[in-house]
Every structure is written in structure tokens, then in C-alpha cells.
Amino acid sequence: MRRYALALDLQDNPDLIKEYDEYHRAVWPDVIHSIQDSGILSMAIYRFSNRLFMIMDVEEGFSFEKKGEMDANNEKVQEWETLMWKYQRAMPGSRPGEKWVIMDKIFEL
Template identity: 40%
Template sequence: MRYCLALDLKDDAALIARYEEHHRKIWPEIAAHLHANGVTGMEIHRLGTRMMMIMETDDAIYDAAAMAQAMQDDPKVQEWEALMWQFQVPTPWTPQGEKWVPMTKIFDLGNQ
């Protein structure tokens, strides 16, 4: 399955540059966490401070609740998330306490 999610960055060029640097080569523990939880592909795109994540998953493995619990149980993933939160801010439409939020698909050429 494909998921598209949105999150914003703080409007600071130096912070954005550091955020992008962290994503040139993520920590191996983070890649392992994603793979172990059924994430088969992930891309993050940015325009200004708005980011869009495209996440591909293996439906036989991926379970959002289980992945969230695995994140809570892994100190290294928690460390990464705390580091990333130094650069990130929720979108104006993000519910309290959440980060990456699903975007609504409004068009699919394949359905035309």
C-alpha cells in the first residue's frame, strides 16, 4: 500500500539544511526499524517548509499500531524522533500530539 503524509519544518534555512543532512544517510537502526515493520519504500519531498512523505508498505507485515508500539519500545528510535522534532513542526491541520499526518488523495490518473 502507498501512504502520503505531510509534516512541516521550522522556517529556518540552517535547520532545514541540517535536517536534510540527517536524511542523506539515516541511522542504520532507523532503517532496520522501518524494514522490520513492513515499510518497503520511503521518500520525503520538500517544498519550502512543507514535506510530503511517500511510504510504501508490505500489507502482510505493516500494521500502523504495531509500528507505533515498536517505536515506543525502541530507545534508538525514540532518540531519532527527539532529534528530528528539533527541526519539525506540525502542519496547521495536524491533530494535537501527532506528527506525520495522512494526506487525502484527490486525483488518480489511473481512475480516469
């Protein structure tokens, strides 16, 4: 098993943040199935203000490239991602169109 930590910012708007939180209390079943089918064993998202932090535990064969291909071919996942982009904004230093960015582990105990 491998673990990834990712970050993303939300629009700095309390009403949009509230809506985003509400969507994540009831993530669409097709999106949940896509996450599981890609080899993600567990996922948690934390929020402080408009900053999001995600922890993912994945199977050994997991790849972001394969997940990206699966997502691109899943109409419901694309619908979800388009909707979520209303609330999200790119992290400073990210590539154009890039959402979640992988964080570097700098300490472990």
C-alpha cells in the same frame, strides 16, 4: 501492497532545514532497520521550502499502530524522533504531538 502519502512541516528556518536535510542523507542504521522491520517496503521524502511530503509503500499487514508500538520500544528510534522534533512542526489541523499526517488521495491517473 498499499501506498500512503504523508505531510509534515519543518521549522521555517534555513539553517535548521539544512541540518534536517543533512541528517536525512545519513539516517541512522537502527532507524532504517526499524522502518524495514515494520513492513514498509519503500519510503521517499520530498521537500519544498519547509513542507515535507512522504510516500510509503507498505506490505498488506502493515499498520501505523504496530509501527508506533515498535517505535515506542526502540531506544534509538525514540532518540531519532526526539532529535527530529527540533526541526519539525505540527501541520495545521493536526492533533497535539502528531507529526506526519496522512494525506487523502483526491486524484489518480
